[in-house]
Amino acid sequence: MRVRDALGEIFTDAQFADLFARRGHPALSPGFLGMVAVLQYAEGLTDRQAADAVRGRIDWKYCLGLELTDAGFDSSVLSEFRTRLVEQESAGRLLERTLELLAERQLLGAGGVQRTDATHVVANIRLLNRLELVVETMRAALEALAAAAPGWLILHTSLDWWDRYERRASDYRLPRTEATRDALARTVGQDGRRLLAAAYAAHAPGWIREVPAVQVLRQVWVQQYQCADNGACVLRAAKDLPPGSLSIGSPYDTEARYSIKRGMAWRGYKAHFTETATPDKPRLIVHVETTEASRADVETTAGRHQALTAAGRAPKEELVDAAYVSVDHVITAANNGITLTGPLPPDSGWQARDPDAFDLRDFTIDFDNRHVTCPNGKQSRYWREAHSRDGLPIIQVTFRLPDCTTCPDRSRCTRSERNARAMTFRPREQLETQQRIRAEQATDAWKERYALRAGVESTMAQASSRCDVHRARYRGLARTHLQHMLTATALNLVRTDAWLAGIPPSGAWTSRLTRLRRELAAAM
Template sequence: MSLKPLRIDEVPVETARIAALAFPHGTIATRLRDEFAELYRDEDFAALYPKRGQPGLAPWRLALVTVLQYLEHLSDREAAEAVRARIDWKYALGLELTDPGFHFSVLSEFRARLVAGDATHLLLDTMLERFKACGLVKSRGKQRTDSTHVLGAARDLHLLELVTETLRATLDALAAEVPDWLRGVAQPAWYERYAHRAENFRLPRSDAGRAAFALTVGADGYALLDALDANGAPAAARATPAVAPLRTVWSTHYARREDGTPRWREAKEWPPVGERVQSPYDPEMHYSTKRGMEWSGYKVHVTEACDDDTARLITHVRTGPAMLPDMASTAAIHAALAAKGLLPSEHYVDSGYVDADLLVTSRRDHGVSLEGPVRAMPRRRTEAERAYEQEHFSIDWERERVTCPQGKASVTWRAGRDEAGAPRISAVFSRSDCGACVTRALCTTAQEARRSVYFHPRPEYEALSAARARMDDPDWQKRYGIRAGIEGTLSQGVRAFGMRRSRYVGEIKTGLQQVCTAAAMNLARVVNWLGGTPRAKTRVTRFAALAEAA
């Protein structure tokens, strides 16, 4: 493996001359080469390759081809053909005009090295290091984050299709691993029942027929699981990867009666969505819903710089389960930005990324001001009752006492945790004080005739109160308007780069796709920034751009 990157002055003379003639105004590929002679180096990928053996293709070239591939939304075959046939790509890669390129399978092998080496973020992080050294992105500025859904590569299956196809896929996998053992276990009817994919048109059409077929499949699945759990089952059969999804699907959708026959579980008996399988071909793909939209797949969080004096570059992407709430990723995003040396001073997000604990820990651990709206306090039923809401009770933190609007002090102060395990403080008032109060009916309807107040510990309480107060500040509302720009970034990623549909199976590979997409978007943005191309406030089509240029 060569460890010396090719510099701009080492581009073959003939390639440079023809590229200048063919592209007098330059393409993104040629302009990138002119601006960055060493965007990637072989040393950046040295840990992914063995030190001994036959030298391979230069990793820096494969990295750049991968980014260009995502920039133009090409398949592996199309990208390999572009390396062989396109002058601007040859110029960017420093190749001779007669260079034959490489087989397209090399690109999938390179991605496999990134996954195996736990280096899925390497393409983006290395690019950001180079851009940071050039002053194109900086720390302690402003950044913003939002998320969008990603559809899984595997087809979402109806429940009857799911159980049938899961069993069929397991039988196929076992037939490849332990054919002799499976031949002795399989029942004769299985060969006809599970010979083909479980397409919906192959299944019974009547409700009664589908219910009976579901129980038949359930019995077949239990028979296979019993055989796998028997003492004589080979270890290779139990270790087959397809067996785990089978166990999960059966525990989700079936229960065994006392006589051993299967029963179809009702929806209320199902475990949480994070413990279910949507497809045997991608067990990490999960179902989720948001504001009436349903999908099976993943969720990607995109963070970008939004300072006026720097390029609007994506600084981090994080891919996770579809059903995971946004605020579960806030701390991880800050930790990743800290590792890159790209923490912002102000981080603009929507309410999904903010809670009381995150407001405190973001400031305490990273010096980041988390700028986003917080949920309002729950409102009581009538206007009269609203005179006795929590905000009207005064808290004496030093003396650990709460005073109600009528001037009565609480008699207990207990620190504990709520149902989710978060720390909470409860203050309870005297039964005699509340019982004699003329406004008790407006304050509490508790059977024990006394009021209880629950609130966060002091740091979280004060941070939450300050966040609620600033939401009414016109100056803050004006500053917070900068968050809206992340919607345009997500729109660009979805419409121009295919961000919302996974090319690959599994969360790690889908995450690599999102990293490559972010790197490609950064490449285009940096070239436009250095070329002086003004930012468009709205998306401009190529046809509309013709009218503007005329």
């Protein structure tokens, strides 16, 4: 109610006219449905519960601008509205409109400090072992063809397929012994190859092979099977399987990927939230990104900065954890006017960990003359510019073997019994930035400034408790991204309401009694 009074009508028909339904009964207002979807996420409701709230709750009717006698709508309308949002790539428009309105009310400003973190999102699918995967993928293809082309399917199936793929694949229904499981895997592989051969035959209707489930069947068979010319198909050895960034784990969500972070393994996605951390304004989520679980966090940094800059919300400083930081991203961000603050990993060489050894800081690097001088005054012999396995520019340097062999400090420099000292480091700008950041990280001033980043953890906790962000409601990357956009929009309105009520933001847990006391104080 406070949000309605302070902000007025947040989503109007004029702003979302292209989201009106074009078929069926007279369409409901997309602005109205957008607000319902946001309120639904603010309270963690299902579609049916949200539709009931529209019909029966006075506070919802007030916020939505409805008459008390309004009969509401069927819950399926919300699903249809989300489908239109995804199909028209409009997932971010509700959040964008909310942020524009908050900026007009001086509750959101440009610049300042922002902080970013990511959390795991478990896909809305069952976890399948490899045998379950191939059986269920074959079954999914047959189910799709039974609906799309029943006549064609009857002509290209065997009688034993009806019993083998009638029920969903579940490990407790599958054979127990290794020999029988291998035999079933080979049989399923041959069945799938036969179905694919029929679908891709020259005389087959062209649209058969365009059925999504048939395309998934082909991809899974390529990943899981080795097929011989005689038709025999055997499961690939573990070493021959594709990496987790490419491997399909379910025929029902082919974009969900497997990942492990801090000892936790899951198949699904990651949600990246960026929020403001301005002391005199509410903490608002200004950017959301959903990625495959296997994608590294640091790969999102450049795109996030570009999006925030384009929207006029680029921060002066962004606080992130180590997963988002690299020297190259720090430099790129600085060139765009953003200070990217996060811990760089320490030098991993044994010399850096041994206080008596000579690490890179003990050497004098002359970039102009392309040589390095050791602590004993000897100059390097080779200087070669190359690239790392990740494609980053590096410099490789090697000293003369006679100089290292007779050096009295050889044991402090290298553990090799035969070779001279060799070292690898980044080019001048990257190396100087790296050394500067590592030196700053050891200061109390840097630690005190960086401590502000911890507040983003409360955002993850709030998103989890209110919106169950750790579990995908829908399937596919686009729909899961819509879920996270609605989550961010809902949390922004919840936080704005708390701000208007004078409730200070706090990451600490508070009891129900304390919350009730605050509500009574705000009402007086």
